[in-house]
Amino acid sequence: MVSKSYTVAFDGVDARPIEVQCAISPGMPHFAIVGLPDKAVSEARERVRAALGAMSIALPSKRITVNLSPANLPKEGSHFDLPIAMALLSALEIVPRDEVERVTSLGELALDGTLIPVLGALPAAMAAAEQEHDLLCPAACGAEAAWVGAARVLAPASLAAVVRHYTGQSPLSAAEPGEVSARDAQRDxxxxxxxxxxxxxxxxxxxxxxxxxxxxxxxxxxxxxxxxxxxxxxxxxxxxxxxxxxxxxxxxxxxxxxxxxxxxxxxxxxxxxxxxxxxxxxxxxxxxxxxxxxxxxxxxxxxxxxxxxxxxxxxxxxxxxxxxxxxxxxxxxxxxxxxxxxxxxxxxxxxxxxxxxxxxxxxxxxxxxxxxxxxxxxxxxxxxxxxxxxxxxxxxxxPTEGSAEVAARVKAAREIQNARFAETPDIRVNADAEGTFLEDIAKPDSEGKELLTRAAEHYGLTARGYHRVLRVARTIADLDREAQVGQPQIAEALSYRLAIGKLQ
The missing domain is CATH 3.40.50.300 (P-loop containing nucleotide triphosphate hydrolases)
Incomplete structure (x- = not known):
């Protein structure tokens, strides 16, 4: 029995590692895919068989078993076609095993061997980078996946190009990232x-x-x-x-x-x-x-x-x-x-x-x-x-003031927040601040504190509402370029808590 394994680190949703194991053993001709596959994955055997046939590669008249491990994880989608084909080519010793073991792949195969784009190339590239693998994906997905600079992305147009690359006949060059989309004209x-x-x-x-x-x-x-x-x-x-x-x-x-x-x-x-x-x-x-x-x-x-x-x-x-x-x-x-x-x-x-x-x-x-x-x-x-x-x-x-002027003030306020939260990666803007950290950065002066206390008692402000007023007041102070939250900022923040005649 010939047993080869090949790893693809992408399952279509979570980018979890999945190992594609291919075994060729004596017995009646049979091609089976096991490991909780859905219909699209099970049909991959016909697409892979046809794609290999288009390249004049005949599968042996033996029992071929492709196991998608771990077996208890459901698999779905057509992006397993290319990993299954690579496992077969490795088991048949058409492509070197040590080369393909360092590659994560995904892609759908057409019946003529053309690689069809699939969803999720970008997170797949992230998963490949974490495992220090190259990524092999369809040509149409290469520009997207190449944005992850930590992984080399190979984006062939067909399965035949993959074989030529790994046999040294025609090496593939790394894909280049796509264009950064220009910002659309915004409404003013x-x-x-x-x-x-x-x-x-x-x-x-x-x-x-x-x-x-x-x-x-x-x-x-x-x-x-x-x-x-x-x-x-x-x-x-x-x-x-x-x-x-x-x-x-x-x-x-x-x-x-x-x-x-x-x-x-x-x-x-x-x-x-x-x-x-x-x-x-x-x-x-x-x-x-x-x-x-x-x-x-x-x-x-x-x-x-x-x-x-x-x-x-x-x-x-x-x-x-x-x-x-x-x-x-x-x-x-x-x-x-x-x-x-x-x-x-x-x-x-x-x-x-x-x-x-x-x-x-x-x-x-x-x-x-x-x-x-x-x-x-x-x-x-x-x-x-x-x-x-x-x-x-x-x-x-x-009006004399449009989006450009407002955007400049918003950008300046965001820059203040970026500096404030530079040491706290989980907090990016004032709306994320909470607990004692919020009380430290949004502590009002004595007049502001008195106003907030009176409003909280009079209108029955909830604990969440109390802290949200502080967050808004901190943002207003940032827009006003004020270091401390004062009574004007507290008053304006409280005015925005009015909802259908009541505060919460």
């Missing part, structure tokens, strides 16, 4: 007339990544304001860009191997399922909260989302990560995002308009916004009412 805050308080709230939210809830009638400009947040956020740092792109790679959202420095802006419809929002499905794929990692998650018509979906946001907002647990997978995804929610004041949207309000006022508004639970409402640092824009405001000239 100059387009928004009026709504000065809402613009200020956007600036604070962007500077400290504070979650924002906007409540106002239809046509007040809530969606228009939210769409302009990417234009005032600083670009992704190289580390953040790689981190975000790894998640997008698993969802097939990286175009032509390029990585974007622009922060993601996700806006799911209110009919989206819970699995679409937090992640899940058969493959435990990342949801919108993870696709918005390091960016913005905009949820319009917030109360129209199902109650179950809204409640699942509470834990990711607090921890910055979400665990997708399924019968065949248990995956942890990062999800540090800025949540921006927009809602009408009631079902019809005209609660404050006496000419349009229905006879159910104010119960209709209480029932509608009551769909947002108290614990979830408590997690919004900033809550503002967005009033309708008067016709006289529409005739005014465009």
């Amino acid at each position: 805050l100059r387009d928004v007339k009026g709504q000065e308080r809402a613009k200020r709230a956007l600036e604070i939210a962007a500077a400290g990544r504070h979650h924002l809830l906007m409540v106002g009638p239809p046509g007040a400009g809530k969606s228009m304001l939210a769409a302009r947040i990417p234009g005032i956020l600083p670009p992704l740092t190289p580390a953040e860009a790689l981190e975000t792109s790894m998640i997008h790679s698993l969802s097939g959202l990286l175009g032509e191997g390029g990585i974007s420095r622009e922060r993601p802006f996700r806006e799911p419809h209110h009919t989206a399922s819970m699995a679409a929002i937090v992640g899940g499905g058969r493959s435990a794929k990342p949801g919108e909260v993870s696709l918005a990692h390091n960016g913005v998650l905009f949820m319009d018509e917030f109360p129209e989302f199902s109650r179950q979906t809204l409640e699942t946001l509470r834990q990711p907002i607090e921890t910055g990560q979400v665990v997708v647990a399924r019968a065949n997978a248990h995956v942890r995804y990062p999800c540090r995002f800025l949540l921006v929610a927009a809602a009408n004041p009631c079902k019809c949207g005209y609660l404050a308009d006496p000419s349009r309000a229905c006879a159910k006022v104010p119960i209709c508004g209480e029932d509608y916004l009551g769909r947002i639970s108290g614990p979830l409402m408590d997690r919004f640092d900033l809550r503002i009412e967005v009033p309708p824009v008067g016709f006289s405001d529409l005739d005014l000239p465009p």
Whole structure:
């Protein structure tokens, strides 16, 4: 019996090490793949057989067993085609075993031997780098995977090119990283007339990544304001860009191997399922909260989302990560995002308009916004009412201050926070600070402390609400270039905790 083994360090979701073992033994001709494979993996034997046949490589008339180890881990997807083919070629001594044992591979095989791109090349490259392996992947995935500079990426177009490389006939050169996507033209805050308080709230939210809830009638400009947040956020740092792109790679959202420095802006419809929002499905794929990692998650018509979906946001907002647990997978995804929610004041949207309000006022508004639970409402640092824009405001000239000026202040505030949290890698912005560390960096002066204490006692501020006021006040002080939090910053932060006439 001839027994060879070959290792691929990628399972399609967690990039966990999987060893592909190939055994060729005497007996009746048989080609079996074992180790809890799904249908796509089981069908790999036909694709591999056809691809080898296209290269005039005939499999021996013996029993061939391919084991995907560990056997108790479910495998799915077509990216195991190339590792299985490599294990066979190694067992048949067509390619040297010692060479391929130092390579991690993934890729789907067409019947003619062409390598078809698959999802997850970027996290696979990260897993290969951790094992000090090269990465072998389809040509279309090479530019994406090459962003991980710690691993050499080989990106052939076909299985025949792989054989020629490892037999020394035509060595492959390392793939080059794709282009950094240019930043798209952003919508400008100059387009928004009026709504000065809402613009200020956007600036604070962007500077400290504070979650924002906007409540106002239809046509007040809530969606228009939210769409302009990417234009005032600083670009992704190289580390953040790689981190975000790894998640997008698993969802097939990286175009032509390029990585974007622009922060993601996700806006799911209110009919989206819970699995679409937090992640899940058969493959435990990342949801919108993870696709918005390091960016913005905009949820319009917030109360129209199902109650179950809204409640699942509470834990990711607090921890910055979400665990997708399924019968065949248990995956942890990062999800540090800025949540921006927009809602009408009631079902019809005209609660404050006496000419349009229905006879159910104010119960209709209480029932509608009551769909947002108290614990979830408590997690919004900033809550503002967005009033309708008067016709006289529409005739005014465009504001002198646009997104560029606001973005400059946000960038300066973020730089202050980067210096402040340089020694604490788990904390990136003021919204992440907590405990005694938060009390140290956001300790108000005597007047600010007195105001905060009176407000907490009068309005019944929760412990979470108390600390969130401190975080917002710290961000306002950073925007004002103030070293200490004072009474003006505390007062402004408290004003944003007003939600439907009450503090939480």
